Amino acid sequence: MLQQLSAQELPKVEQEMTDFITQYTTQEDLKKSMLYSIEAGGKRIRPLIVLATVQAFQKTLNAPVYQTAGALEMIHTYSLIHDDLPAMDDDDLRRGKPTNHKVFGEALAILAGDGLLTGAFQLISETTLEPTENVLLIQLLAKAAGIGGMVAGQAGDMAAEHQQVSLGELKAIHRGKTGALLTYAFVAGGILAQQPAYVLTLLEKLGGHIGLAFQIRDDLLDVVGTTEALGKQVGQDEKSAKSTYPALLSVAGAKDALEQELAQAQATIEQLTKAAGFQPQVFQELLALFTL
Amino acid sequence: MLQQLSAQELPKVEQEMTDFITQYTTQEDLKKSMLYSIEAGGKRIRPLIVLATVQAFQKTLNAPVYQTAGALEMIHTYSLIHDDLPAMDDDDLRRGKPTNHKVFGEALAILAGDGLLTGAFQLISETTLEPTENVLLIQLLAKAAGIGGMVAGQAGDMAAEHQQVSLGELKAIHRGKTGALLTYAFVAGGILAQQPAYVLTLLEKLGGHIGLAFQIRDDLLDVVGTTEALGKQVGQDEKSAKSTYPALLSVAGAKDALEQELAQAQATIEQLTKAAGFQPQVFQELLALFTL
Numbered sequence: 001m002l003q004q005l006s007a008q009e010l011p012k013v014e015q016e017m018t019d020f021i022t023q024y025t026t027q028e029d030l031k032k033s034m035l036y037s038i039e040a041g042g043k044r045i046r047p048l049i050v051l052a053t054v055q056a057f058q059k060t061l062n063a064p065v066y067q068t069a070g071a072l073e074m075i076h077t078y079s080l081i082h083d084d085l086p087a088m089d090d091d092d093l094r095r096g097k098p099t100n101h102k103v104f105g106e107a108l109a110i111l112a113g114d115g116l117l118t119g120a121f122q123l124i125s126e127t128t129l130e131p132t133e134n135v136l137l138i139q140l141l142a143k144a145a146g147i148g149g150m151v152a153g154q155a156g157d158m159a160a161e162h163q164q165v166s167l168g169e170l171k172a173i174h175r176g177k178t179g180a181l182l183t184y185a186f187v188a189g190g191i192l193a194q195q196p197a198y199v200l201t202l203l204e205k206l207g208g209h210i211g212l213a214f215q216i217r218d219d220l221l222d223v224v225g226t227t228e229a230l231g232k233q234v235g236q237d238e239k240s241a242k243s244t245y246p247a248l249l250s251v252a253g254a255k256d257a258l259e260q261e262l263a264q265a266q267a268t269i270e271q272l273t274k275a276a277g278f279q280p281q282v283f284q285e286l287l288a289l290f291t292l
Numbered sequence: 293m294l295q296q297l298s299a300q301e302l303p304k305v306e307q308e309m310t311d312f313i314t315q316y317t318t319q320e321d322l323k324k325s326m327l328y329s330i331e332a333g334g335k336r337i338r339p340l341i342v343l344a345t346v347q348a349f350q351k352t353l354n355a356p357v358y359q360t361a362g363a364l365e366m367i368h369t370y371s372l373i374h375d376d377l378p379a380m381d382d383d384d385l386r387r388g389k390p391t392n393h394k395v396f397g398e399a400l401a402i403l404a405g406d407g408l409l410t411g412a413f414q415l416i417s418e419t420t421l422e423p424t425e426n427v428l429l430i431q432l433l434a435k436a437a438g439i440g441g442m443v444a445g446q447a448g449d450m451a452a453e454h455q456q457v458s459l460g461e462l463k464a465i466h467r468g469k470t471g472a473l474l475t476y477a478f479v480a481g482g483i484l485a486q487q488p489a490y491v492l493t494l495l496e497k498l499g500g501h502i503g504l505a506f507q508i509r510d511d512l513l514d515v516v517g518t519t520e521a522l523g524k525q526v527g528q529d530e531k532s533a534k535s536t537y538p539a540l541l542s543v544a545g546a547k548d549a550l551e552q553e554l555a556q557a558q559a560t561i562e563q564l565t566k567a568a569g570f571q572p573q574v575f576q577e578l579l580a581l582f583t584l
Contacts, residue, residue, distance in 0.1 A: 025439040026468065030447035034439070082406060087377075087398030106379030110402065111447050114374060114409065115439040121413045122434035131423035138430055142414035147317040147326070147407040155322035155403050176318065 002285040005051045006044075009061055013047045014038075016063075016070040020123050025115070033104040033112040034119075037077050040095050045214075045289070046185045047073045052282045053189020053203065057275070064127040065192050068137055071120040072188065075145045076181060078116035081109050083154065117145075129192075137188055144184035153177030165243045171212065179211030186210070199275045202268055206283075209265040213290040216258040219244040220292060223251055255292070262287060294577040297343045298336075301353055305339045306330075308355075308362040312415050317407070325396040325404035326411075329369050332387050337506075337581070338477045339365045344574045345481020345495065349567070356419040357484050360429055363412040364480065367437045368473060370408035373401050375446065409437075421484075429480055436476035445469030457535045466507040467500070474506060475499030491567045494560055498575075501557040505582040508550040511536040512584060515543055547584065554579060 017038050025031035047069035054065050084091040084099040085106060091099050101109035124138050143149055153176020160173060186207040190200045222237045223246045237244045245254040269283045309330050317323035339361035346357050376383040376391040377398060383391050393401035416430050435441055445468020452465060478499040482492045514529045515538045529536045537546040561575045 021439065024435075025444060026464075027439075027444040027447040027451070029451055030439060030444055078406075082402055085379075085402065087402060107450055108447065110374055110377065110379060111443050111450075114370075114405075115443040117406065117409055118434050118438035118443060121430060122438055125427050125431035125434060131427045135417050135423045135426045135430075138413060138427075139417035142410050142417060143316075146410035146414055147313065147319075147322060151403050151407040151410060152317060152319040152322055155319040155400065158399055158403075159319070159321055172318075 001055070001282045002048070002052060002289075005048060005055065005282070009051050009066075010044050010047060012061075012066045013044070013051070013069045013073065016066045016123070017074060020070070020119065024119065024122070029104070029108055030111055030115055033100060033108045034115055036103060037081050037100050037112065038074070038116070040097055042095055044073060046076055046181055049182065049185035049210075049286065050189045050192070052286055053186050054193045056272075056279055056282050057190075057193035057195060058277045058279060059193040064129045067123055067127045068188055068192060069185075071123040071141065072181065072185060074116045074120040074123065075141065075150075078113040078120075079145075079150060079154070081113040081116070085109060088154075088158075133191060137191060140184055140187060140191075144180040149176050149180035150178075151176075153180065160243055162241055163243075167248050170243055170245070170248060174212065174215040175208070178215050179208060182211040182214060183207030195275065199272065202272050202275075206265055206268040206272070209261045209268065210287075210290060213258055213261040213265065216245045216254055216261065217290055217292060219246055220251065220254050220258065222246075224292075258290075258292065262290060265290075293347070293574045294340070294344060294581075297340060297347065297574070301343050301358075302336050302339060304353075304358045305336070305343070305361045305365065308358045308415070309366060312359075312362070312411065316411065316414070321396070321400055322403055322407055325392060325400045326407055328395060329373050329392050329404065330366070330408070332389055334387055336365060338368055338473055341474065341477035341502075341578065342481045342484070344578055345478050346485045348564075348571055348574050349482075349485035349487060350569045350571060351485040356421045357481075359415055359419045360480055360484060361477075363415040363433065364473065364477060366408045366412040366415065367433065367442075370405040370412075371437075371442060371446070373405040373408070377401060380446075380450075412437075425483060429483060432476055432479060432483075436472040441468050441472035443468075445472065452535055454533055455535075459540050462535055462537070462540060463504065466504065470507050471500060471503030474503040478502070487567065491564065494564050494567075498557055498560040498564070501553045501560065502579075502582060505550055505553040505557065508537045508546055508553065509582055509584060511538055512543065512546050512550065514538075516584075550582075550584065554582060557582075 018035060021031060021034050050069040050072060051061060054061055080094060081100045083089050084094055085101055092102055100112055121138055125134060127134060153173050156173040157177055183204055186203040187200055190203040222234050225234050227234050245257060249257060265287055269280050272278050273280055310327060313323060313326050342361040343353060346353055372386060373392045375381050376386055377393055384394055392404055413430055417426060419426060445465050448465040449469055475496055478495040479492055482495040514526050517526050519526050537549060541549060557579055561572050564570050565572055
C-alpha cells in the first residue's frame, strides 16, 4: 500500500509543488533556485504520511490533499535550504547534490527559502476546502513550523551545540526540530479525512512517537550505519560533538528508547482502530520505515 | 487624525506583536532576537495604512485590525532582517541601531526572520474574523509577500545590481519589493472594513500609486536630502551604482514622476468618495507623507 502511494500518489504532490512555483514566481533566478531544491527529491516522508493518513480512513485522495501535502513539503524544503547555509550547518552537499547556496549563491538561497515558506501558506489558502478547515490547516502548520515549533527547535539545537544537554532538553529540541512537522503530517491527514477531535488527538500522539523514533533512528544510524548504505557520511555527530541519543543513552540505551517509541506508536494505532472506517495496514507499513 | 492614529492606535498594534511573540516563542534566544527587531521601531507606515483605511470607512478599530496590522509589520520586519544579512545588503546599522545579525549572529538572524514570517500567518489565523475573511487576508498577504511579490522583487533587485535596467524593469522590481506590501495594507484595511469588491479594487489602485511614490521619494531623498534630516547616510545609491528613478529620469524627471503618482493617488481617493461612509481626510493626510 505504502509502495503504491509512493509510486502513484507522491508524483501528484510533486506536480502540485512545481506547478505552483512555476505559475506564481515572477523572477526567473528565484524560480530556478526553488525548483532545484524541490526537485532534488528526498524521502518525501511528510507528504507520504499525509497521504497514508487520509487513506487509512478510506477517504479519497484529491487536489486539496495533494496541495496540503505539497505545502508541508515546501516548508520542509525551505528549512533544509536555510539549515544548509554557511551561517547555519554550512553543508555543501544534500542528497548527494550541491546545496542550494552552492549552486545559486547565499542571497538567492535565503530568498528561495523565504519564497517556499511564504508560498506554502498561499498554496493551502487556495485549496477548495471549507474556509474553516483551511484556516485550521494554516494555523496548525504555522504553529508546527514556527516560533513554538520547528524554528524554535532549530534555535535550541544551535544553542545546544558543543555543550552537554539533558535527555529532556534533547527531546524538547527534537520535538520542535523534526517532531512538529511530522506530527502535523498526521493531524493534517486527519483533518483532510474529516475526523473528529478525539481521532485528531490520537493522531497527534502517534506523530509525537513517530517523531522521536525518527530522530533516535537517525542518531543511531550515524553511529551504527555505513556511508554506503545511507548515501551520506556517517560519524558526523561525534565529530561535531553533537548531543545525540546514543551519546546520552549509549547505543543499547538508544535502541531501547527507539523500541519504546515504536511500541507506543503501535499502541496508539490500536486505539485508532475504534475510529469509523480506520484500516491500520498502511500505518503498520509506515511504522516499519522507522525500525533500524 | 493620522497623528492620533500614530500616537494612540499604533501602540496597540505593537502590543499585539510583542504579546504574540512573547506568548508563543519557546526558545529564549529566538524570542530576544525577534523582539529586538520588532521593538526597533521605524515608521510603521504599513500598519498605519491599515488603521487609516479602516478609519476612513468609519469602522471600529478592534483586535482583528490590530492583529492583521501587526502580522503585516512582522512580515516587513522579517524582510529587513534578511535583507540586512551579509549575503544580501550587508548592513551594520538599521534605524541607527546595530542590525539583528550584528547583535545575535547570522544564524539567529536567519531564524528570527523565519520565525516572524511564519508567525505572521499564525497571528492572522488566530483572529476572531469570519473564516472566509481570514483565508482571504492570509492568501493576499502570502501573495504580496511571496514569490510573485516581495520575495520576487528582492530577487529582481539583486539581479539588477550593477547593471542598467529600463524604467519598466525598475517599476516591476519596486512593485514587488515595496509596492506589494503597501498595497496589501490598503486592501487588508478595506477587507477589515467589509468593503465590496469595487472598493477593494480602488484601494489596490491607490496602493499601487502610493507604493511607487514611496520608492521614487526614497530614491530622490538619497540624492537631494541630507544625512542630518534623514538620520541615514545619503548618496548610497550612486555609490553602489544602483538603478534608481533619479539615475534613469534625472532629478527633475523623478520629481515629475512622483508628482504624477501622487496626482493619480489623489484622483483615486476622489473615486473612493462614492463609497458608503468614506471620509477622505485621513487619506489626504497620508498622501502628504509621500510628498518631498
